Amino acid sequence: xxxxxxxxxxxxxxxxxxxxxxxxxxxxxxxxxxxxxxxxxxxxxxxxxxxxxxxxxxxxxxxxxxxxxxxxxxxxxxxxxxxxxxxxxxxxxxxxxxxxxxxxxxxxxxxxxxxxxxxxxxxxxxxxxxxxxxxxxxxxxxxxxxxxxxxxxxxxxxxxxxxxxxxxxxxxxxxxxxxxxxxxxxxxxxxxxxxxxxxxxxxxxxxxxxxxxxxxxxxxxxxxxxxxxxxxxxxxxxxxxxxxxxxxxxxxxxxxxxxxxxxxxxxxxxx
Amino acid sequence: xxxxxxxxxxxxxxxxxxxxxxxxxxxxxxxxxxxxxxxxxxxxxxxxxxxxxxxxxxxxxxxxxxxxxxxxxxxxxxxxxxxxxxxxxxxxxxxxxxxxxxxxxxxxxxxxxxxxxxxxxxxxxxxxxxxxxxxxxxxxxxxxxxxxxxxxxxxxxxxxxxxxxxxxxxxxxxxxxxxxxxxxxxxxxxxxxxxxxxxxxxxxxxxxxxxxxxxxxxxxxxxxxxxxxxxxxxxxxxxxxxxxxxxxxxxxxxx
Numbered sequence: 136x137x138x139x140x141x142x143x144x145x146x147x148x149x150x151x152x153x154x155x156x157x158x159x160x161x162x163x164x165x166x167x168x169x170x171x172x173x174x175x176x177x178x179x180x181x182x183x184x185x186x187x188x189x190x191x192x193x194x195x196x197x198x199x200x201x202x203x204x205x206x207x208x209x210x211x212x213x214x215x216x217x218x219x220x221x222x223x224x225x226x227x228x229x230x231x232x233x234x235x236x237x238x239x240x241x242x243x244x245x246x247x248x249x250x251x252x253x254x255x256x257x258x259x260x261x262x263x264x265x266x267x268x269x270x271x272x273x274x275x276x277x278x279x280x281x282x283x284x285x286x287x288x289x290x291x292x293x294x295x296x297x298x299x300x301x302x303x304x305x306x307x308x309x310x311x312x313x314x315x316x317x318x319x320x321x322x323x324x325x326x327x328x329x330x331x332x333x334x335x336x337x338x339x340x341x342x343x344x345x346x347x348x349x350x351x352x353x354x355x356x357x358x359x360x361x362x363x364x365x366x367x368x369x370x371x372x373x374x375x376x377x378x379x380x381x382x383x384x385x386x387x388x389x390x391x392x393x394x395x396x397x398x399x400x401x402x403x404x405x406x
Numbered sequence: 407x408x409x410x411x412x413x414x415x416x417x418x419x420x421x422x423x424x425x426x427x428x429x430x431x432x433x434x435x436x437x438x439x440x441x442x443x444x445x446x447x448x449x450x451x452x453x454x455x456x457x458x459x460x461x462x463x464x465x466x467x468x469x470x471x472x473x474x475x476x477x478x479x480x481x482x483x484x485x486x487x488x489x490x491x492x493x494x495x496x497x498x499x500x501x502x503x504x505x506x507x508x509x510x511x512x513x514x515x516x517x518x519x520x521x522x523x524x525x526x527x528x529x530x531x532x533x534x535x536x537x538x539x540x541x542x543x544x545x546x547x548x549x550x551x552x553x554x555x556x557x558x559x560x561x562x563x564x565x566x567x568x569x570x571x572x573x574x575x576x577x578x579x580x581x582x583x584x585x586x587x588x589x590x591x592x593x594x595x596x597x598x599x600x601x602x603x604x605x606x607x608x609x610x611x612x613x614x615x616x617x618x619x620x621x622x623x624x625x626x627x628x629x630x631x632x633x634x635x636x637x638x639x640x641x642x643x644x645x646x647x648x649x650x651x652x653x654x655x656x657x658x659x660x661x
Contacts (some may be wrong), residue, residue, distance in 0.1 A: 177467045259565075287563050292563030322426075335600070337561050338581060 137170075137248040139241060140380070141270035141300075145286030147257030148306045149278045153350055153360065155254035156184045157370070158274070161377035163218035167249035170209065171222040173313055174266035175256040176232060179223035184356025185212065190263035196224040199236030207241050211247035219248070229262035236329050259293060269299050272308045272380070274341060278315045281324040284335055284405040287311070291338060312376060317346045318389055342376030343389045344369050420629040425608065428511070429455075430492065432463035433477065448484065448530060449657060455486040461507060462490030471500050478504070554591075561597065571608050583623060589613070602626070611650045616660070620646040630655045 142155045152175075159171040173181035193203035198221070202338040204264060212218035214239075221244075224231070244251045253265035257273045267273065273294050277287040291309060300307045313332060320326050333340055345368050354364035361377075362369045368390040375385045433440045448454065462478070469477065478488050490507040491499065499506060549610055554573035561579030562568055566586075567576065573591040580597035587601075590608040592615065600618035606613030606628040615625055619643055624633050626649045634642075637657060643661040 285583050290583065292566050292585075295560070295563070334598070335580070335582065337597075365575035 137245045138272055139249045139251045139253065139270045140272045140274065141253045141255055141267040142274045142276060143255035143263060143290050143291040144257065144276040144283070145259060145263075146278075147323050149283055150344070150350075150355055151257075151276050152180045152254055153315065153354065154274065154276050154344075154373070155181060155285065156314060156354075156359035157361045158377050158380070159250070159252050160212075160215060160218060161211070161361045161374050162250050162252075162380070163215045164361070165377070165381065166372075167216045168219075168221040168247070169250045169252065170221060170244055170248045171254060172244075172296060173223035173254050174232075174262055176223045176255060176262060177225065177228045178256065179225045182210075182220060182222045183357060184354045185220050185359065187222070188357070189211070191222045192220045193275045194224040195240070196227045196231045198232065198240050199232060201236075201281065205240065205247075214358075222395070229256070229260065229265075232261065232265050234268065238269060241279050243356040244286050259292045263290075264293065264297055267294055267298050270294075270307060271300065272310070274310050274312050274334070275338065276312050276314055277336070279313055279321065279329070279330060279332055281327065284327060284332055288336055291336060309338050310380070311336050311338045312344065312345040314342045315346045316343050316389060319392070340378055340387065342372050342373045342395050343377075343387070345389055366403050414579050421626075426459065428459045428461050428489065429487070430461045431481075432464045432466055434466050435468075437467060437469075437473075437477060444484070448548075457483070459489040460490050461484050461490045461510070462488045462504075463492045469498075469602070471498055471503065474499075474503060475532075556589075558587075562601065564601070569607075583621075592616070599625075604631075605648075606650070611648075615648040617645075620644055620657075625655070625657070627655060632657070 137174040141157070142151050144151050144367050150183065159169050163169040170186065171181060172195060173179050174195070175181070179194075182191055190210050193208035198205050198208050208221055210222065211218045212220065220263050241251065253266045253270065256262040272370070275287045275290055277283050294307050294309060295301050298307050311333065313329060316329075317326060321328060329340070329343060334359050347367065347369045349364055349367040353360040356363060361373050364370055365374065371390040375388070378385050409419070426447070455522050460479075460481075461640055466471045466472065474491070474494070477644070481488060483554070488504050490504050492510060494506055494591035496506055505513040533618040540597055552572055556568070556573070556575045558568065558575065558577045558579070562581045562585040563576060564582040567588070568586070571590040573588040574594065575587050575591070576596070577587065577596045578596050581595055581599050581601040581603065583600040585601035586604065587593055588604045588607045588650050590610060590613075591605065592613045593603045593605045595603065595617035598621055599615075600621045600623065602624040603615045603622060604626040605615045609628060611628040613627055615627065620637075621643065622634060622637070624631055626632075627648060630650060630653060632655050641657055641659055648655060648657045
């Protein structure tokens, strides 16, 4: 049975789609069967980052409404044969998603994959709540910046109250992923420190992704950053985060861009 | 009007919760028969309802909006002013109707001379059996089993609002920025207070707020409040307590 993972944040532009693609590809590289699902109906982006935009025929809404079968809508990645994409519809809006429809799609996918990764839209409305509704695990993507941290806190509150697991009295597994982290600016005190972010969110850390041009370069060529340049700093950070999701203990570090320097090691480990 | 010139030498707005005693009328169908009963009863106690706030309990009567409006009008002709509704389906209520009230409690004693008659009012439907004979004894008050403190073991997240009018609230984690805790009694925060804490919200000036680290957006006791901007910067980031002294909200470090 698959683990259903939601990548969420509340705030937009923090790196949810980048993270979904990078973590999805990283997990698929380890041989597991992975499906990434774009819940951002009306503003679909994941297909672009995955480089599959020219192969979209059916989408999530078609499957939810029973117009197409799941197998017709899933797009297999050309680089990794265990990675699949279920795109969002660009022409519809989030009201076309129904809880019942999403439940049946997720249920069908649970039987076919090891990981189902739901890329949540920004905000706390219907699209975002349905993306997290059936999740077992959540990655909360946060930038080291006050508004992002506060929105993440809001989302954690929703994860603890509005998900199916929470309503059954179970705990959803939550991880904070800090993205767009700039060690130089953090050293100058221009960003909230990692310790402060974790103190505010009181949720374990999955990884710290450094700010990097590699991320933009990868999304421009339509490739997850972990596939496009696996040795780049953000790719290494995402690969470590994916290993932690698999239950491995990997020392926490912020991979650096500059060559010849050892990674700056942090005392903290993923909990 | 109460003005609170507590924090700054300018007027500020006070917000506070208060509870008031109100009589509840519970009509039983058929409504016309019940109104006749009410008229009979009123002849014995003329003017009883004048100037009193009355709540209409519609749990026993399923009425649509038009029927509720005409019932309120019929009661209005008898000098009975309805200030709120209870036990009605919110979907059937339009904007022209009085607000729907929830969480009403049985009053064990009515605080004025109308207490004997009050038992009549509360149990009015029971009069059908014998108009002039014995009154139904007022139902004995239910033992008060509601807890008087609330313990929150997980952090209060941004956007969450915890309202506990019955007493103290203890939070083991933090109260996040954009979260609020409202307590009838005191508030104790063993993590960092980053959001809003409103103690003594039901009119308790002796309530206090304690926190292990003060980063609060707003604190308030009995309606007197202070925002982060109005707090001494030296008190930020420290363990603090807040209390009310002669209508002045005081904050002091505990370390």
